[in-house]
Amino acid sequence: MTVALLGAPDDPQIAAVRAALNDRSVESVVWDADRWPGDAPLTFEAADGASATVGDDVSLTDLNAVYLRRMALDPRGPEFEGELEERPYSLMNQLREYRGLLGSILRHLSDAGVRVVNPPEASRLHSLKPYQIAVFEDAGVPVPETLATNDPSAVRAFLDRVGDVVYKPVAGGGHARRLTPEDCTDERLSRLSNAPVQFQERLDGTNYRLYVVGGEVAATGRIESDELDYRLGEHEVVSGSLSDAVERAAVRAASLLDLPFAGVDVVLTDDGFGVLEANPSPMFAAFDERAGTDVAGYLAAHLAE
Secondary structure (H helix, E strand, C coil): CEEEEECCCCCHHHHHHHHHHHHCCCEEEEECHHHCCCCCCEEEECCCCCEEEECCCCCHHHEEEEEECCCCCCCCCHHHHHHHHHCHHHHHHHHHHHHHHHHHHHHHHHHCCCEEECCHHHHHHHHCHHHHHHHHHHCCCCCCCEEEECCHHHHHHHHHHHCCEEEEECCCCCCCEECCHHHHCHHHHHHHHCCCEEEEECCCEEEEEEEEECCEEEEEEEEECCCCCHHHCCCEEEECCCCHHHHHHHHHHHHHCCCCEEEEEEEEECCEEEEEEEECCCCCHHHHHHHCCCHHHHHHHHHHC
């Protein structure tokens, strides 16, 4: 039995899962995503029975699961900064071809019964935040009121109705900030024509992160921070537990997006709670260290089942 870990070898998440697999006497191999583009083997052959080679050669019959931490191959990454400026179109085409081949291999493995956590099609939901909210709301999972738009008049109407609003990128990659009167000037809102933004009702309460693994809550942590977005400053994580209703909502959110593994962000308020999003490739190594939890162990056990 072998579990493949796709991502950078120095990623703390990769290291934590590999150590947890080793504790369970499960062999693992790291497929270093940062070696592509390059001469590291990447082969998919469909003649006489499909076979694949990704980095180090591992027999598909021995492969039990793949943990997809990061596929890389993103032209916006710092490693491609110079090339993106010098040859943007050829770089994007080059990376598209690599993504197509690597994605084909992962999809084939999944179809063959190899557990992929999380598959690329599910991981892409991280950039579809308005869709996530709509799916949750349609299924009865509590969420804050949300608007994604490039229309200044829609923003003003939403602010008038909701009152207290935060905004963040539609596709992720940025921090949440509170909408201020200065943000609502004609000059500021005219910038929406460059790119739409997601606006959301600010839930006044306590932030929690729940890790869902294989349909169960593996860990829960209360985020203690003075910042609206705790990633902007120092914060602490305190392990704890929440009501069955909140845990069921977190598990439901992951299930609705077909995510065997997810970090679900929840705000607990005086009169209830709201689910903000489900992250398909959450960081957890620092969380485990600070809160004394074992997300890595739960994930390793799920991969090795």
